[in-house]
Amino acid sequence: MIRTYTIHGYSLKALLFYNLMIRRGFPPDKFTFPFVVKACLASGSIRKGKEVHGLAIKTGFSKDMFFCNTLMDLYFSCGDAGYGRKVFEKMRVRNVVSSTTYIAGLVVCGDLDAARRAFDQMPTRNVVSWTAMIHGYVRNQRPHEAFELFWRMLLANSKPNEFTLVNLLKACSELGSLKLGRWIHDYAVKNGFELGAFLGTALIDMYSKCGSFDNARQVFREMEIKSLATWNAMITSLGVHGYGEEALSLFAKMEEANIRPDAITFCGCLMRLFTDCQSKRG
Template sequence: MKVACCSPELNVPCLGTPRTRFGSEEAHLILQKCSNFKQLKQVHGRIIRFGLIYDQLLMRNLIQLSSSYGKLNYATLVFDQLNAPDTFTWNVMIRANTIGGSPKMALLLFKAMLSQGFAPDKFTYPFVISACVASNALDLGRLTHALAIKMGFWSDLYVQTNVMNLYFKCHEVDDGWKVFDKMRVRNVFAWTSVIAGFVACGSLDTARKLFEKMPSKNVVSWTAMIDGYVKHERPIEAFNLFERMLVDDVRPNEYTVVSLVRACTEMGSLKLGRRIHDFVLKNNFDLGPFLGTALIDMYSKCGSLDEARKVFDLMQVRTLATWNTMITSLGVHGFRDEAISLFEEMVKANEVPDAITFVGVLSACIYVNDTQLAQKYFNLMTDHYGITPILEHYTCMVEIYTRAVELDEFYTPGSALEANHDVAELLHKSKLTNIDDIKKLVQKQYEDLDASELVIDHSSMSSEPQLSSSRRLHIDIGQTST
């Protein structure tokens, strides 16, 4: 590795020269000044040059920083330089892989740790159990549970809570409950975890009973229960609980509000959605990507595209999900020019589109029977961005071609969505990406069909559910800040 003695990028005194001491203390200080991966590699080079690779604290810092930059492979190289990593260093490496999206590697490291005779401590088990949760490794989770008991770490509340989460995640409800039931000490985190566990497994009534028994509740507890009702299509109970939350003077957070916005979306209640948005404004919530995208989706699906666009335009930070939601909303409502224009704006903003983005773009092409434009964006998706078409893309292309003038000899556009869906599935199964091949297959499939079977009413696909009078809500969601 070629290492420079000095780097002006780091903006620190020249280190590593014959006249300048470069020891562990200096290395730690300069690591704290690193702001990117390139700088970290330069510091690592100096560490190697001055023989500091046996300083495990220094190596742990390198591993943590490398993984924070998304460089797990580099973190592994740093780890491999150690002849005898201590338990703490093993823990750092296991954790880095778990939170870095490589839970299976984290489990392999744990097995290697045991096989090489290193004893886990109370911090090891939560990291390993989290990796088991992420990789759905129930059997290994049970073994880790047993090992924690054998090694005397089972009384640790954090270990117990993580094991409980594993069982609920794997739908082993009885085992999850047994862990909670045997806890001698329970904090609000443990209570919230068991409630969230029962919610995830669909046992809302049990979760509610436990919720009512909680000695103390925080905003996470309230939100877990409210979100559970929303996800299981019991919005009235969610809003009733929200009212109680405000009465108890617990300030909702962004996740609470987003759950309620999604409830309005599912109910198709524009009026209630506006009330929640008003609550957001009066209580000074930041219009971040998570909340803003939920509001855009709600307004679009409840039939107010203008309000959806206003929210979008006010957002200072937008994620890919935000762009996709707005583009798709414009597309399915027939605003082709606006959807295409927003797509081009997205590309100029250096946001890389994904498969969902092109569902919105292709949907926009349907309403004006613009075959050439659809072909252009389908080719852009497959050839330029390398995106493999999904069923929804083929469904859009089939509908566009069945509406196209050149196929009039075979049919007249009208209704029978199943016929189009069957052809879309055939295209998807064939994995076709060449436009001419797709067009030929569509023509071949429709050539012998009765025209009356090929009528499509695309607008019916975007119709919004209406809220029955029996489910209308009249709640006061707060006129002043909580």
């Protein structure tokens, strides 16, 4: 039941069942602890997580690799880098998931240099490892290093995934490099990436920020599935750059498609009014 509740997003019920299990004297095992920690992560309860960690130590399950990987994720996600580091350092056996979780956690906590040292020490890497480090550089406005690592990734014959490309498109926006952005777009097409809501929205955002609205419009038209973020990216970009009428027209089409707007949508539309006011003052 704990596993089922955790997997389906009922983290508080999972924790209640765990508490009931302990009160009734049923001992947890190595399969129980990881799902309880995941429930703690989903509910943001680091205090409960530390309690579970303590019981795992007492019952001899704290060395389980899967449990430690999950525990690291909890500590780093809740901002407790000290505990996250201790868990990693005490692990006798690690796999690529352990190191990747550690790297991603250090990135979240802002220690990019330590993350890179851990990355360089990895005996083997997978696409998630490479992407975690690339994401770290993009997150910290270091786009040149993100691309340097990407070229190394390709040389190592490790194929990027959609999340890798989305991060690189953000780096292109940071650099203001339309040329690199088009290269990433071409790479995605040639390697069979679908123009889904995630990648498509990132392309629209990149093209808009790099000043190529024709390309942004083309991507938008080609996308079969558009999320709210997709519509917002296009409407906001049009509004910010003075295409007010087109932004309002797109907003009307969004309503016709039964997509419910949010605050970002309305901000994008209001840019048109701001632009009109500015032009009248001028």
